[in-house]
Amino acid sequence: MSAPLCSFAVSGHVFEWSGDKDAALSVPAANSAFTQISCGFSHTVALNENGGVEAWGANDQGQAAVPAVYESGVKAVAAGGFHSLVLLNNGLVKGFGENADGQLNPPKQAARKVVAVSAGLFHSLALDVNHNVYAWGYNGFGQGTVPSRLYQNVSAISAGAMHNLALTTWGSVDAWGDNSTGQLFIPEEATHDIVAIAAGYFHNLALTAAGEVIAWGDNSYKQCKVPGDAKKNVIAIAAGEKYSMALRSDGKVVVWGNHGPDKIDAPKELEGRVVSMSIGGEDQIAYLVSSTTDLDQDGMVDWWEMSNGLSPDDDDKDSDSDGDGYTDYEEYLADSNPSDEFSHLSVSAGMDTDGQVVLFSPASSDRRYQLEYTTDISSGEWKPVPGKSSITVSGAETFGRIQVAANTDGFVLYRLRAQLP
Template structure:
């Protein structure tokens, strides 16, 4: 593949900004890294130093550190997506799209502007200026502008796919494949030839020359050619995936992974070693050294190595912190808070690491702000299972995440009926139903289960009307909410009696009422007459017999019949008369 974002280079060594000598690095906790197996995902060769990003996103720089360009700051030690090594400064893009620069900043080349502090896809560090392309294709440049290298032309401010900052000049490829260069045009290094003005895939600005690869894989170079650095050999005139222009030499990788270099060779920077002659995915031409990365992630450097720029260290691997994550193992009732904790934080093998921060997610899917507090109280408002997380972060920003599942159960609700029904009642009778429930605020609802015998009407079905003889069942329910479980239903039952059945039931009560024989026979006879008339459909006769019964009971109330008994019989016969249509 064409490594558009990775072919970034580097200016000449002919000019060194007169900045004060860098002070020795300040003391502090060392980077929590150990060498580990695995490859590099991207690298870049600067003037006298080299940088590379491991597959895990850890950044390593080596070689000249006279301006602390190889002294990677904490913000760029992990989570890095791409790095660019300039002459005496270095810049990196994080996986979150933020640019960090360090090293020589005499011209402000490491002072990252707001436009490059987020949403960046690629950065390029040149001789004394820097440029970056956003994910939306917007181009921003800063630093030295004595030759206009940071003054982006109007047509190149947007729609950019890749940028390369060179030695006082800058070149960019648009998303449409057009190459534009600006800044110092000595030796015509910023004058793009007609053959490279369209259909291009990648550009590389060197010190005094520039090279580009077309979408068809052909390399074109222009600018200074005193060492043959723009004389593209036949091997790079087709099937090229990427090109890199250095100080006075150029290298290119073919689509098959073969490496070709041409130009100045005073430090054997063109003498490709056996390890880099095949299987190459990326090349970077520096000042007087060259580095290549294989498809397997192995980086090999050659040429001038006086400053250690060709001595490739093993890829760094982050040593992640560890902690014990605490979360409830038993269900939590909705409405009650639970606590998440991270204890025993440490970095294995680094007992001096003590600057930890912690972040927690109570199950919302979003972490709260990290802080030194190693616990968090989580409120609950709804039942259900939730995935909670805890993250411990060490002094270098490396983090380890832990997850657990917490079950939140609903609050139980219970229905209590406060208006119980009789075991039986006469048809046409009505009752007002009442019950209390749980604290969810949901209403208690009454609903008939036997519509042929009884009906529930009114607010929440609280009015029960008996409509026909037979069994009547009413179900009492209360719905749940996110925090409250539905109450267990309660069923109310009673028998609905016809007028005849109710009269027979009243006769049985009278017969068992310990009355004198004469009075008992007289009353039961009247009730028998009413039952017979009701059975025959003679409502008028039934109503007369019932009226006679009531008249005699009233006459004997407090005499032969106790008042309470008489009142109960009179209430029953009144209901029966209503049911009979009297």
């Protein structure tokens, strides 16, 4: 049994409370904003705001090795057992990772106009614009054979380990594939007024229009024992191997299942900040957190405070956590580390072989910079250097290098101003 992994992705940042050694591999750098996240058996796939795919975790089948071609042009992702699916902007379904059962080979009918994808342990699903479902890959339990009754009748799909769920256009749940734990025995209350579905490995969740969660199937970890907090005001659901989750309209995340010593609860600091969540195997739980929320109204967005060891619930903008003379808010503006006294915005200068002044400064790809100068510091007047008012660095850079023409008329002093994007 691996150690439980609890991570959350916030505007490109991923955090772990306890580390599964595989899942901790190659966590992406904090250089992009995620719009979707999906947990597989022991890896995670995410879609960034630029339409690029990022992945981390176990990579024994190449399921976390994202081909360069998927750095853009993608609109959805799905993590399966040991494979990953990508849905391109043009409606084509592609993938990478394990393909022993053909789970990366969609049928020709699913070649275009696909609007959603989902991945099971060894099989894959797609939904097209005409409400048709396609399934491929391992078919040992019939999960790869879509029932004819679903023809042009499906509005959402969700793949479990060896079974599938479909939400029909009239608001009922349908299921096919493995029924070893009763996951195909749909309760009566899930036959009408359903707005969302989530297939776990061997259990299912459905969300009613009234905001109540319905669960059925495997209950070995009490993942089908819906707590009172998930019986009203729920707006989103997720299901995995051992856990079930619900996001309430008040921002509270409810987690149930795996009642053993390794049980993972939703971290309190995430309350009111979660946008969506995903659960996989091996106790993987991931949260996508809002990139704009600032519940304590201190001017620093909450995800940045959490990622830098500050409290997102306290107004600490005037604090100087590392004692370097820069307030935590000033460090936020510069995107430097408020817990490291040697991390702050500073400028050093030199000359290159062409006689130009070369300025160096710590830099962040999440900020823009404006270079300013003065020839009389006592005047307090600073002017922007022409052509240097919106300087950026790439995600791979941590230090900026700026060239400016040398001033042959005398003294000149430069400063660098960090700006929020």
